[in-house]
Amino acid sequence: MAQLSDDCFAFGGPMQTVDDTVALIAARLPAVEGCETVALDSADGRVLAEDLAAPFPLPPFTNSAVDGYALAGADLPAEGEATYRIAERLQAGMASARTLGAGETVRIFTGAPMPEGADTVFMQEDVRVADDGRVVFPAGLKRGANVRPAGEDVATGSVVLPVGRILRPQDVALAAALGLTGIVVRRRVRVAVFSTGNEIVAPGAPRGPAQLFDSNRFMLGAMLRRLGCTVTDLGILADDQARIAEVLREAAAGHDLILTSGGVSTGEADHVKASVESVGTLVFWRVAIKPGRPVAMGVIDGTAFIGLPGNPVAGFVTFARIARPAILALAGARAPALVATPLRAAFAYRKKAGRREYVRVTIRRAEDGSVEAVKFPREGAGLLSSLVETDGLVELREDSVGVTPGDTVEFLPYSSLL
Known part of the structure; x- marks a missing residue:
């Protein structure tokens, strides 16, 4: 495991931009230690641990x-x-x-x-x-x-796949064309996930009149697995500070990251906050993002801790924009560039300058043939339907004060965020 210093997440300002936060994470989180050689049919999605150079040219003959x-x-x-x-x-x-x-x-x-x-x-x-x-x-x-000509595709000795590459099917094909049977990759990042609160129960369990079924834990687990993580599901913990602190310390001993959602605000019922502070260090990152703040970052016995907001949309957005870069840094991966697609807006929206906002949208073809983004009709960071019934997020940068119909906006499909 990567042993982190207690102050590795400390920062000097009262509010951070999304870009500054991602850059800070990339600079301060070391990759996990340990590599393994995997067969080609198991290499897709893994992180390359060393440069892969061509032992001979492709094609090998004219x-x-x-x-x-x-x-x-x-x-x-x-x-x-x-x-x-x-x-x-x-x-x-x-x-x-x-x-x-x-x-x-x-x-x-x-x-x-x-x-x-x-x-x-x-x-x-x-x-x-x-x-x-x-x-x-x-x-x-x-x-x-x-x-x-021989070597038209690949020259002998050239680096065809760089260290840190998240391997794709076409990368595996290139390795096979070079005669390799195995690839050296980073070991998987080990992540512990749990939910807290007396107000939630597991799907399938009896639900009281004031309780909700736990959904965030399953969403986060699925997103982590898409990033190639090994996930330990610790279930639901009751609102018991001592018990939460005990689980946190035990989880830190065998994982690279502990990830939770909810319970890390400053309210008196936010037991995760107090529990983390009792066994490690906790820093609230006031990231200028909506939906999404606050995000808690911490260290417990050298293991990273990230606490995401409890509302599902806020949890999804902050995972995609903040937790995901942290996990890729731990994995030793070169984070793929997040390039938004310019689309025409078919909605109006007002926002405050100085923060990054994400609007849930559906993509459609307009009568004039243009592709346009349509805003989900309802607001609210607790609406799971707004994630299910849309195609992605429109990213409104800090200098924007809103959108009027016909404006060009930056669209991020969900496929680019998972």
Whole structure:
């Protein structure tokens, strides 16, 4: 586990921007220790632990890019037509043992190695076969046409996948093309998650008239697993400060991060706050974000603690914009750039300058063919339906004071946040 100092989350200002918060997290959270080698079929989604360099070029040999006829560039017809004898037939997976002579051509298929002496390929549809079986080529083809040189895709020794890459299917394919059977990756980040409160019960349990079923714990667990974490679900803890403190200390011993939602505000019923302070250190980050504040960051026996807001929408947004970068930092991952898509707004919205706000929207095609964002019709950070029935978030930056219909806004699909 990464052993954090008690003051690693300390900051100097009363209010932080989202960008400053993410930068601070990336600078102060070290990657977890430990690596393992996984088979290719288990590598998708894992974090690469070291640069992966190409042991040989791709393609490893010069080959034909088309089905056609190979010949020497020096033997191309200068003008008019020229006739050539077919000396050999090469399919993919076959190699020629002869050197091509003047006036000769090789019937070759896509992917087959170029024969010695040949450097150009006529596409089969651009030639004609004479009655005597010889091939007639027209003039005008450029030397080197329709050939894939060795190393065209990847050069020997080049870094094809950098350390910290979150591996994708196409990355796994490249590793396989280089003949690898296993990839060295970071071990998974271990995260403990629990809910607190006498007012919530687990789905399937009897629910009292003043109680709610616990939903945040399942949402956070699913989001963590999408980031490749190993999740320990500690269930629901009653409003008992001593018991919560005991669980926090036990969880710190075997995890890299403890993640909760709710119970970390300054109210007298917020037992998580007092419990964390009794066994570790706690800092409230007044992040200029809506929905979302406050977010609690802390350290318990060298293990990171993040306390998210209890309202589900606020918990979702702060996980995506604050907890996710922290988890990627612990994983040793290079966080993918979060690039918003510009769309036309089909709604009006007012906000305060100086904070980042996120508006839940649905995407639709307007009558004029433009793609536009439609705001969810109801407000409220407790509306789970607003996350289910929308496609993503419109991000309104700190200098914005609102939106009028027709404005260009920045759209973040949920797929980019999970």
